[in-house]
Amino acid sequence: MGHPSPRVELLFDHDVSVEPAxxxxxxxxxxxxxxxxxxxxPHRGPNELTxxxxxxxxLQAFLSGIGAEAVKDLxxxxxxxxxSSRKTAKDGGNQVPLVLHDTATGxxxxxxxxxxxxxxxxxxGLDLRAYRTGPLHYxxxxxxxxxxxxxxxxxxxx
Numbered sequence: 001m002g003h004p005s006p007r008v009e010l011l012f013d014h015d016v017s018v019e020p021a022x023x024x025x026x027x028x029x030x031x032x033x034x035x036x037x038x039x040x041x042p043h044r045g046p047n048e049l050t051x052x053x054x055x056x057x058x059l060q061a062f063l064s065g066i067g068a069e070a071v072k073d074l075x076x077x078x079x080x081x082x083x084s085s086r087k088t089a090k091d092g093g094n095q096v097p098l099v100l101h102d103t104a105t106g107x108x109x110x111x112x113x114x115x116x117x118x119x120x121x122x123x124x125g126l127d128l129r130a131y132r133t134g135p136l137h138y139x140x141x142x143x144x145x146x147x148x149x150x151x152x153x154x155x156x157x158x
Contacts, residue, residue, distance in 0.1 A: 007103075008033040008057040012081070013040050016052055020080035024053070027077055031066055033057065051099045052081050059102035059109070060128045072120055075111065099135075102128060108135040109145075118143065 008028050012021050021037070028035050063071070078098045100109040107128055119138040126136075126145055133149045 005032055005034045006058055006061060008035050008055055008062075010035060010037045011040055011054040011056070012037065013052045016081050020077065021053075024074070024077045024081065027074055028055075031070060051097055053078060054099045054101055056101040056103050058104055059100055059107070060104070063124055063126060063128075071124055072117075075115070075120055078111065079113065107131055107133070110135050110137050112137065116140065119145070 010021075010025055010028070016039075025035050025037050081098065097113065098111040100111065102108070105128065109123070115138055119140075122138075122145055131147045131150055132153070134147050135149075136145050136147050138144070139146050
């Protein structure tokens, strides 16, 4: 009996256009993922979520298994969600992030708009076991992925 196909759950903001969401879902399927897709219901108020897409999947296997070009392709397609979103227009052009959620650890990686190619290359080789909590953000000044919560809880060097 073979290994079951990996699963990814894609949760899209209600403001995301259908075409780029469908394109991203098809790309995950082409990579061998069993996909399930849902839309977040419209929500108004001060606690409104500020992401356009949340992808829940086994991240370590995903990042180490598909290669840099596939991740770059997925990121490019995911960025189309941002460009097609009415939420971006309502927020005065401020782009909201995409979130990868690791189903094994609960760790989240925030893919902010405008990530440099180096951030994507680093993401491929990232050992998620090195982080206890998230979310992980790419620090463009330090040129590395970091969890500020991990750093705040770290033991001081002796």
